[in-house]
Amino acid sequence: xxxxTQSPATLSVSPGERATLSCRASQSxxxxxxxxxxKPGQAPRLLIYxxxxxxxxxxxRFSGSGSGTEFTLTISSLQSEDFAVYYxxxxxxxxxxxxGPGTKxxxx
Amino acid sequence: xxxxxxxxxxxxxxxxxxxxxxxVSGGSISSSSYYWGWIRQPPGxxxxxxxSIYYSGSTYYNPSLKSxxxxxxxxxxxxxxxxxxxxxxxxxxxxxxxRHAPRGDYADWGQGTLVxxxx
Numbered sequence: 001x002x003x004x005t006q007s008p009a010t011l012s013v014s015p016g017e018r019a020t021l022s023c024r025a026s027q028s029x030x031x032x033x034x035x036x037x038x039k040p041g042q043a044p045r046l047l048i049y050x051x052x053x054x055x056x057x058x059x060x061r062f063s064g065s066g067s068g069t070e071f072t073l074t075i076s077s078l079q080s081e082d083f084a085v086y087y088x089x090x091x092x093x094x095x096x097x098x099x100g101p102g103t104k105x106x107x108x
Numbered sequence: 109x110x111x112x113x114x115x116x117x118x119x120x121x122x123x124x125x126x127x128x129x130x131x132v133s134g135g136s137i138s139s140s141s142y143y144w145g146w147i148r149q150p151p152g153x154x155x156x157x158x159x160s161i162y163y164s165g166s167t168y169y170n171p172s173l174k175s176x177x178x179x180x181x182x183x184x185x186x187x188x189x190x191x192x193x194x195x196x197x198x199x200x201x202x203x204x205x206x207r208h209a210p211r212g213d214y215a216d217w218g219q220g221t222l223v224x225x226x227x
Contacts, residue, residue, distance in 0.1 A: 001171070034213035036155075043204055043217035044155065055215060087155055091212020096170040097145075097157040 002026050002090050004100035012108040013078050021103045023071040023088035032092035035064055035073045038102075039084045047086075048073065075105075083107055110135040112205050112218035120199075120225050126192040130205030130218060137186045138163045143208050144188045146179060148201040149220070156201075160208065161188055195225045 003026040013019045023033065031051040036044035046055040048064035051071055061076040075082055088100040116128035130144070137144060145160035159169040161179045169177050173192070181188040192199060203223055207216040 032212065036214075043206075043220050044214070045217075046213055046215045049211065049213035049215075055213075089155075089213070091208075094212060095157075095159070095168045096172075097160075097208075097212060099155040099157065101154045 001096060002029060002093055002098050004088055004090055004098050006086075006088060006100035006103050008103060009101070010104045010106060012106055014108045015080060016077050017108075019075040019078055019082075019105055021073040021075075021086055021105070023066075023073070023100050025069045025071075025090055027093075028068045029090040029092035031067045032090060033064075033066070033071050034089045034091065035062075036087045036089065037082075037084045038087065044087060078105070110207065110216050112207065112216060114203060114205050114218045114221040116221065116223070118222060118224060120195055120223060121227050122196055122225055123194055126190070126195050126199060126203075126223055126225070128190045128203055128205075128221065128223070130188050130190075132186045132188075132207075136183075137181060137188065138183045141210055143168075143210070144181065145206050145208055145214065146190045147204045147206055147214070148199075149204070150198075150201045158190065158192075158203075197225050199223070200225045 005024045007022045033051045035048040038044040052064045085102045085104045111133045143160040146158040176193045178191040202220040204220045205218040206214040208214045
C-alpha cells in the first residue's frame, strides 16, 4: 500500500498571502495525484487531478505541481473561503486509493 | 448535474452489519468508464477509502476492510450499496459515496451520512 504524508499539519496564513502545502508518497505515483479541499460539515471538493490539472470551476489561484513522490499545492493569494483542510490522494496503484492525513489552513 | 445521496441507519449496534445505499440522480450508474465508491471519515480524522464498484459489478476493496465489506450495484434503481459486517466503535464515521473516473480522482460526492456504532 502506498502511504501518503502531508506537511505541515497546520499552516497559519494571513488573507492575501501565499500558501504552499506539501504531499509525499512512499513510492512513485507518477502524476496520478489529486488534491481536495474540505470545509467543516461538507464533503471534500476536488481541486486538482493529474498532479497539476485544475478541476472544473476551480479558481486559477490554486495550482498543483510535482511528480513521482513529491507534490505541492499552492494557493497564490488566500481568500477567506480558502481556509479549510486539504487532502492529497494517490490513484496510481490501487486498490487501495490512499489519502494523506490532511493539512489544515487557518487564519493567522 | 449528477447528484449522489446516501441513506441508511444512523445507529448500528456493535457486531451487527452496517448497510448504506447511494442513490444516483442526474446521470446513469451504468455509464461506462465510471466507478462508484465509498469513502469514510471518522469524526475529526482523515479520509479512508473503503472500496469501489464498476457498473458491470467488478469490485475493488481496501485490503484492510476486505473481509468485512461488500459493495453491490442495482442498475435498475440507479443505486449502489455498502455492507460492512461485524462493526465496532472504530467504524463510527461519516460515510460518503462518490464517483470516480478510471484515473481515480473523485469529482462527485454525496453529502455524507454519519453512522454511529453503539449499543
